Amino acid sequence: MLAQPPLWFIIIAFLCALGPLVLFHELGHYWVARWLGVGAEQFSIGFGREVAGWTDKRGTRWKIGWLPLGGYVRFVGDMNAASQPGETSKLPPEIRAKSFHLRPWWHRFLIVLAGPVANFILAIAIFAAFFAVFGEPRTSNMVSAVIAGGPADIAGIEPGDRILSVANRATESFEDVYQAVTLRPDENVDVVISRDGEQRLVKVRIGVKLEQDRFGQKFKVGRLEILGSERQYVPPSAVNLIPSATAYTFKITQWMIDGIWQILSGRRSVKDLGGPLKMAQIAGQQASLGPFEFIQLIALFSINLGFINLLPVPVLDGGHLVFYAAEAVRRRPVSERAQEWAFRGGLALLLALLIMVTVNDLASFGLFERLGRLIG
Structure with missing residues (x-):
């Protein structure tokens, strides 16, 4: 049995896994917005007070927050990092032209969708590279x-x-x-x-x-x-390399959906859900096994991040996509009051979920069992 990596190694491995995934996700939003002419005020990796950053010639502030557990792009017209609409009526015409919330619904839909799609593209690229070097696993x-x-x-x-x-x-x-x-x-x-x-x-x-x-x-x-x-490893042809990697990524996503549905339907315990602490531990373990195992884990984390962000929960990208789809059907935006309450509910749901999975993580580490022995 292998020894658990030291805490400092787990933290570094987790940050090295999470940082590129968040960066790639937010770059997906940013590049599609830039392609459609939407301005970005801030591009942040991490939350909280800025520890480093610079402003580019387009006026976008690129920064690193002290809490490196996520990131965001704040577009022109956003009230906050969750892309809730701010006051746009008093903006000058040249700024209004670059405002995210004054764009057609399908512009906003594409910009938001680009983040999760970027994570799936990253996973496909990683698997394609592995298939090209080692071959595609077949049984x-x-x-x-x-x-x-x-x-x-x-x-x-x-x-x-x-x-x-x-x-x-x-x-x-x-x-x-x-x-x-x-x-x-x-x-x-x-x-x-x-x-x-x-x-x-x-x-x-x-x-x-x-x-x-x-x-x-x-x-x-x-x-x-x-x-x-x-199991055999068969190198796919150059023509089939990307399709094979895409199919493999889609298959992993299906397994992920299958597991979540089992939990929602009560066939598996919610204790099987892991959170950031468990992810950090797994990142440290895989990094200790070698670079190939760690890079494969990044691909799995990337699929996970893309999939979770597509869930129809307000605050997440999927919640925004639901609002834009509703706007397309109703031919008018969802009211700001309804969006505000939805965002509050979504945030409360995410916080409750975070608390639950953190408790699960601590239980899997044996913390409560050790505390029970100490108390007993």
């Missing part, structure tokens, strides 16, 4: 062996069967099977197999296994108790 969905007495054996799955889907999730590779099963410990699921050219539906009760990673952390996972073919 067959054919079962090579079935462990006697395991869930697959009990359900009647045999060597040579191809697993086409698990819980209505298509499984084109053994990796797809692994991900679909891992997320469903102790669940009854439908599994579609292909045997002798015929498709069959089998009912499977997925097994539960308590696993421990290289750093001693324990977690429950689902298991079918089957073996697949050996």
Whole structure:
């Protein structure tokens, strides 16, 4: 078992992972806004008091805040970093022409959408680079062996069967099977197999296994108790490099959605949600394993950041997109009062979620267990 990295190393690794992701996200907003002629007053990496910065020839203040846990672009006409509309009626004409909130709804929609899209593009670029150097991981969905007495054996799955889907999730590779099963410990699921050219539906009760990673952390996972073919790394052609990386990124996003839906539907505990502290720990662990593992983690974090920002929660990019879509349908903006209350509710929801995942993180570190022993 590997020792946990020291705290200082975890902090540095987390900042090195988070900083580029936030920068790339905000650059997505900034470049599309600049392309559409919208002015930016501030571009900040981090929050709070400025510790370093400069002003470019367009009047944009580029700065670094003392709390490096996010960032924002404040456009002309924004009241705050959440892009709530400020007072624009008294602005001079040359400034009004660059105001974000005086642009057509589709301009604002594209500018906001560009941030999450930039994170997905970054992940695609990282995976494309890995595929070009090492090859694309490929496995067959054919079962090579079935462990006697395991869930697959009990359900009647045999060597040579191809697993086409698990819980209505298509499984084109053994990796797809692994991900679909891992997320469903102790669940009854439908599994579609292909045997002798015929498709069959089998009912499977997925097994539960308590696993421990290289750093001693324990977690429950689902298991079918089957073996697949050996993973191969096949370099894609130059033409298929970006499509392959895009498909891989889309597949990871599907797994992410699947996991969140299981939590929302009550099939998995909310204790499985991790927050910034857990992310920092994982960043430190992966960085201690080497640069390749760390860069792969950055790609996963980038997908995570892009996906979370697309959630329809006010304050997040997805919340703004909902407002602009509503404006397109109603042919008039959502009232400022409604937006203000929505932003307050969204902020309260995010703060509550942050508290909950922080408690989860501290519990996973064993803090409460140690406190219980001290008190007892």
